[in-house]
Amino acid sequence: MRIVLFAPCFDDTLLPATPQAVVRLLERLGHEVIYPEAQTCCGQWHLAAGYRREAAALSRRFTDVFTAAAARADAIVTPSASCAVTVRRADPDLAVHELSELLVDVLGVTDVGAEFPHRVAYHPTCHALRGLRAGDRPLTLLRAVRGLELVPFGRAEECCGFGGPFAMKNADTSVALVADKVGHLTESGAEVVCAVDDGCLLHIGGAMSRLRSGLRVMHLAEILATPAGGPT
Structure with missing residues (x-):
């Protein structure tokens, strides 16, 4: 397949x-990836911050760029549940798939030939869980x-406190939420925290670094892209 990449x-x-x-x-799975160099922001952050007019302008431009790209491809993929939700709400006709959706639902793949011998805790981000309804695909x-061992942790479905501009406008609440999240992750015994939204991972990773927890964060794509016998 020819797949258009929307890089947030x-x-x-x-x-x-x-x-x-x-x-x-x-x-590695045998597909051709197309990257439209004209792509820019989908407008998510502007919308979340209340700049609806600016968000609408970005959304229209996004639709124009990716509609043209999709005309010569089979699918559009993004490694961001939050951006996928934003685009779908703005333009339901533009089929943008989050990575796990593309792999499981479109390509029909669950085993991508990856190897990652570590204990991993999966954090279901709010947009993946409630907006995208990604379910158990990741x-x-x-x-x-x-070699991967999935590690459960307490109150996994609670928000990490990021939420884009929310983390800046409501810093005290955001810090309290991420402190709870990191506490549960640390208690789990995991080595790596995985998610499908990098904003949440950056937020969690920053808190873990400040607390010297020893955990590291990785996007789902990074783990799945690690081939058998490759560096981990």
Whole structure:
């Protein structure tokens, strides 16, 4: 298949390893990845901050760019549940798939040939859990990774406190939420925290670093892109 990659501006600016991992993974599975260089923000952060007019302008531009790209491809994928939800609400006709949706529902793949011999805790982000309703797709993919041990942790479905601008406008509440989240993750005995939204992972990772928890964060794409016998 020819698959268009929507790399969220958050990743493009701060965490490019995530979209790069998506490319490696899909190419390893035999697919061609197209990256529209004209792509920009989908408008999610502007919308969350209350800048609806600016968000609408970005959304229209996004639709134009990706409608043109989709005309010569079979699917659109993004490694962000929150951005996928934003785009779907703005333009239901533009079929943007979050990575686990693309793999499980569109490509029909659950075992991507990855190997990652570590204890992993999966954090179901709010957008993945409640907006996207990703269900157990990410967990299904993780369970098929060789050597990976999924570790449960307390109150997993509670918010980590990120929420984009929420973390800045309501800093005290955000810090309290992430402290609870990190406490449960630390008690779980996990080595790695995994999610499908890099904003949440950056927030959790920052808190873990300040608390010297010893855990590290990785996007689902990074784990799935690790081939059998590759570095972990």
